[in-house]
Amino acid sequence: MRRRIGVLLAVAALTPAACSSSGGSSAPGSAHAGGSAAALSGSITVFAASSLTEAFTTLGQQFDKAHPGAHVGFDFDSSSTLAASIQQGQPADVFASASPTNMATVVSSGQVNRPQNFTRNQMEIATPPGNPAGIKTVADLAKPGVKVALCDAAVPCGATAEKVFQNAHVTVRATASEPDVKSTIGVVTTKEVDAGMVYVTDVRAAGKQVTGVPIPSSVNASTTYPIATVKAGAHHELAQAWVAYVLSPAGRKVLAADGFLSP
Amino acid sequence: MSRRPRGDERGGTPPLLVPPAAVGAALLVVPALALVVRAPWSRLGPIYGEYRFWDALRISIETSLEVTALSLLFGTPLAWILARAHFPGKAVLRAAVTLPLVLPPVVGGIALFYALGQHGIVGQYLGWQIPFTQFGIVLAGTFVSMPFLVVTVEGAFRSADRGLEEAAATLGASRWRVFAHVTVPSIAPSLAAGSVLCWARAIGEYGATSIFGGNIAGVTLTMPVLVARVFQVSGDPEGATALSLPLMAVAIVVLVALRDKWLRSAPSS
Numbered sequence: 001m002r003r004r005i006g007v008l009l010a011v012a013a014l015t016p017a018a019c020s021s022s023g024g025s026s027a028p029g030s031a032h033a034g035g036s037a038a039a040l041s042g043s044i045t046v047f048a049a050s051s052l053t054e055a056f057t058t059l060g061q062q063f064d065k066a067h068p069g070a071h072v073g074f075d076f077d078s079s080s081t082l083a084a085s086i087q088q089g090q091p092a093d094v095f096a097s098a099s100p101t102n103m104a105t106v107v108s109s110g111q112v113n114r115p116q117n118f119t120r121n122q123m124e125i126a127t128p129p130g131n132p133a134g135i136k137t138v139a140d141l142a143k144p145g146v147k148v149a150l151c152d153a154a155v156p157c158g159a160t161a162e163k164v165f166q167n168a169h170v171t172v173r174a175t176a177s178e179p180d181v182k183s184t185i186g187v188v189t190t191k192e193v194d195a196g197m198v199y200v201t202d203v204r205a206a207g208k209q210v211t212g213v214p215i216p217s218s219v220n221a222s223t224t225y226p227i228a229t230v231k232a233g234a235h236h237e238l239a240q241a242w243v244a245y246v247l248s249p250a251g252r253k254v255l256a257a258d259g260f261l262s263p
Numbered sequence: 264m265s266r267r268p269r270g271d272e273r274g275g276t277p278p279l280l281v282p283p284a285a286v287g288a289a290l291l292v293v294p295a296l297a298l299v300v301r302a303p304w305s306r307l308g309p310i311y312g313e314y315r316f317w318d319a320l321r322i323s324i325e326t327s328l329e330v331t332a333l334s335l336l337f338g339t340p341l342a343w344i345l346a347r348a349h350f351p352g353k354a355v356l357r358a359a360v361t362l363p364l365v366l367p368p369v370v371g372g373i374a375l376f377y378a379l380g381q382h383g384i385v386g387q388y389l390g391w392q393i394p395f396t397q398f399g400i401v402l403a404g405t406f407v408s409m410p411f412l413v414v415t416v417e418g419a420f421r422s423a424d425r426g427l428e429e430a431a432a433t434l435g436a437s438r439w440r441v442f443a444h445v446t447v448p449s450i451a452p453s454l455a456a457g458s459v460l461c462w463a464r465a466i467g468e469y470g471a472t473s474i475f476g477g478n479i480a481g482v483t484l485t486m487p488v489l490v491a492r493v494f495q496v497s498g499d500p501e502g503a504t505a506l507s508l509p510l511m512a513v514a515i516v517v518l519v520a521l522r523d524k525w526l527r528s529a530p531s532s
Binding site: 078080081083084087088105147152154155173174175176177178179190191192193 | 373376380381382394395473477478479480484491492494495496497498499500
């Protein structure tokens, strides 16, 4: 389900002068909060992978605070859903995908500008609080009778989980297949499954609702997150400033605090 | 079939009804027609192969028929109780029975976890796995579909001819015999109509099933959930359109056939 965070505010006219140099490809920090972009105004919608919910919400609040006339609103969903929405012409200004695959579909259709990788995420096993089924390893997920929730193989968390299973040489049969990572961790929190394969960041964000079982780096897999401005977006300056902010040290700090890795 | 008697002309359709009726029909027919027009007819075969379509269709047909059977089995007595019995709290029970009609589907799925999951208020005592199984899908379907049957049949029980029942009772028939041999046959058209509504709701059911059902291809992935996945997750609106065609065809064939065979004699239709 789509979670629309923040209501699009009335769109004020963009003031072009201040930020015209901070293109999406500029060095991190050029649109650092409170910096040269103080005159930014208007409102943009950022399509972001659902695993970015917490980090981007925090970043959005910081960005809005630094730019009183500007507002960043979010649409969090699975990267594939968001890519499909962009292809179908839904208005968006920025797309942050949880995998290069989903970004590639909108790059090849010519709908976004050149993407940049901004972070990376690894997998972790999430279990209900206290890990009642005693899951210790990835191989435990393949045992008969163990109920596992996985993301659909077409979305990044499902594809990355599949890589982990290949690395561990196991075949895991899902009990529940979910449309995005937040749904997967949602099923784990209902305690109706023994475990779910989610991102490290989701385990951290879920707090006490789940118990994480870390996956050793020898079998773990990661997915890289690219971000790009959408060509059809109405507010390019603001969109580019947001991308630059995500790439800036301030942006990386928030991402790192939520468990994201450097790209 | 039989032509209307000539004297009926005066009681015919008031002309004022025709324009809104046409708009109403257009609202319902045009989107379905658009699906047929835009469907990727030349790619149907590959699409059906790619998405394990036949498995999903089989699961949807099987589970929706099981939902209809369960709803008839449990919903018909419930409808009788609501129509004829007198007991405190009946109004509350009737409201509760229709609640699934208005409950957001996702909430329906979560409610089923809380009720029938392994930690559910009932499920914890059952000791069987209900969520993420075909039986779970049938229960989720029954939860959202049975109200259609109950509401339809309850109305029929209310308006059924009590004279016949009283005559049967006077002649010595037991209450059960009256119910089974007099009342139920007299409301057969409404039972059929309620079953069809229930089945139609069940075969299109998406929300509660997508939460509670598990969505595993070949096991618990139903047609409507598959169509949603193909659109949202695979980003393939053409594929979703192609997949929806056979479901529409099945529904139209069944509804048209039943309309002719069963629903013709339904009162007030």
